Amino acid sequence: DTEVTQTPKHLVMGMTNKKSLKCEQHMGHRAMYWYKQKAKKPPELMFVYSYEKLSINESVPSRFSPECPNSSLLNLHLHALQPEDSALYLCASSHSGTRTSGGYNEQFFGPGTRLTVL
Amino acid sequence: AQSVTQPDIHITVSEGASLELRCNYSYGATPYLFWYVQSPGQGLQLLLKYFSGDTLVQGIKGFEAEFKRSQSSFNLRKPSVHWSDAAEYFCAVGARTNAGKSTFGDGTTLTVKP
Numbered sequence: 236d237t238e239v240t241q242t243p244k245h246l247v248m249g250m251t252n253k254k255s256l257k258c259e260q261h262m263g264h265r266a267m268y269w270y271k272q273k274a275k276k277p278p279e280l281m282f283v284y285s286y287e288k289l290s291i292n293e294s295v296p297s298r299f300s301p302e303c304p305n306s307s308l309l310n311l312h313l314h315a316l317q318p319e320d321s322a323l324y325l326c327a328s329s330h331s332g333t334r335t336s337g338g339y340n341e342q343f344f345g346p347g348t349r350l351t352v353l
Numbered sequence: 354a355q356s357v358t359q360p361d362i363h364i365t366v367s368e369g370a371s372l373e374l375r376c377n378y379s380y381g382a383t384p385y386l387f388w389y390v391q392s393p394g395q396g397l398q399l400l401l402k403y404f405s406g407d408t409l410v411q412g413i414k415g416f417e418a419e420f421k422r423s424q425s426s427f428n429l430r431k432p433s434v435h436w437s438d439a440a441e442y443f444c445a446v447g448a449r450t451n452a453g454k455s456t457f458g459d460g461t462t463l464t465v466k467p
Contacts, residue, residue, distance in 0.1 A: 241396075278397070325397070327397075341385075341387065341399060341402055343399070344396040347395070
């Protein structure tokens with residue numbers, strides 16, 4: 236299985252809602268990532284989990300809360316979002332995390348969740 | 354700090370014509386280099402990667418790229434473009450010791466004329 240899956244595909248939420256995005260991979264990868272992508276822009280890194288521990292937080296607002304329950308799952312909890320948070324949210328995974336020096340970081344991306352905040 | 358520049362924002366080629374997308378990187382050591390393709394509303398798909406060894410790298414869908422250290426470039430090529438190649442293309446550089454920090458270029462939009 237060389238796939239990263241993301242659910243839901245589309246999500247529309249109000250600014251007072253609480254929702255979660257889910258990402259799953261079964262490739263045995265130990266690093267997982269959340270990216271935010273606006274239209275016609277490259278993905279912007281939000282968070283990196285390495286061996287189920289948060290290793291990188293790119294100064295993301297606290298209304299985004301990541302969680303890595305196990306090595307295969309990655310969640311992104313959303314609360315009190317703003318309309319400018321509307322974007323495509325991409326999950327990715329790679330073979331090794333920051334703990335392994337010399338490890339390569341070819342990332343496998345999921346199809347993304349299209350989020351619209353009203 | 355690592356950085357990637359894709360000089361061409363938008364490229365239009367005719368179907369069957371050859372293609373070259375440019376990518377220049379800045380990195381203090383030998384980088385990991387990647388090309389990804391993204392169709393509208395989809396995730397990114399890895400086309401090819403360079404870690405070490407042969408500087409001419411073959412990828413999927415008939416793409417290849419050449420790593421030129423002297424020019425800090427990793428240009429993507431395809432000898433004959435198909436209409437289905439129309440998409441957004443991203444070049445990325447990754448650090449060898451930190452799996453988290455891949456830096457993406459701004460992307461090149463490829464349009465294919467019939």
